[in-house]
Amino acid sequence: MRVAVIVFPGSNADVDLYNAVEDVMGVPVDYVWHSETDLSGYDAILLPGGFSYGDYLRCGAVARFSPVMEQVVKAAEAGKLVMGICNGFQILTEVGLLPGALLRNRSLKFACKLSGLRVDNNETPFTLDYAAGEEIQIPIAHGEGNYYCDEETLAKLKANKQIVFRYNGENPNGSLDDIAGICNERGNVLGMMPHPERAVHKWMTSDDGRRMFTSILKTWREQNSVTTHA
Amino acid sequence: MFKAVVYVTLRESVLDPQGHAVKGALHTLGFDEVNNARIGKYMELELNTADRAQAEERVREMCEKLLANTVVEDYRFEIVEG
16 A cells, blocks of 8 residues: 655645654655646545645635646545545645535634544544544644535535544534534545644554554555455 | 726625624724624736626636635626726
8 A cells, every 4th residue: 555645835744644654554655746647656645734825815725726636636536545634624625525615713713732523433434443433632733624514515414424523522613513524425535624643642642543544554455455464 | 908806705604703803893992883794805816808708707717716715705806997
């Protein structure tokens, strides 16, 4: 398995994400610059947090037109795993791989702290190592994480079990229905505001994010019938 | 030469926390007549074109593709002599 961490001008969580893949999954991982036009060698594509293109106009609005995004859309359509974290989530909504949009936090303040989440769908390729309804701690760091969609879309998200994570306890940004992360209908594209890559070791205060990476690896192994010998 | 003046605001159905804060500040200052405040973006685009109809069509396309996110925002624009 080979993983791509896409790097846009202004990405800043790319190193954390790269390290998390290396530490937890132990598979080859590459930084892939936003101008790349071939992602065929990758099995999973990760879009990191940050402020791509300075978040000018809207977060993710300019990044979605990067050459690499056409390939990300193609990969998603081919069923490959695509995960966007924070700014990566914003880019995935802008490009239309995920429904809805991320608005300014209701408090108008940048929120940077450990956040309680509930795993509302543990049947996605990204969450199968969690228990259903499990309560976990993952840090957040965003000013525009207030998830919004219209009522019809929300009903669809619920009916298809596309709401993967909800804030548990305090909702830090005013998001609709306490949504912290969603997936597409097919389940192979996930976007979330919290940063699992910043919670992969005990010394990081929480290592609850590790199992997202082990889930991705397990999914890939199952799909490719790779047997592991303990 | 024409100039496009583009206004982008959050849709009416979307809560605008900035507008809400500004309304509160205006009330504090005694401007009680302010019922609602919406904060948006103002953009000026200088267009290298002599055809007004074409300019309108192209600016609409710019708004739909990039300048506004129609999931949460409304836009309107004026084409004026540059």
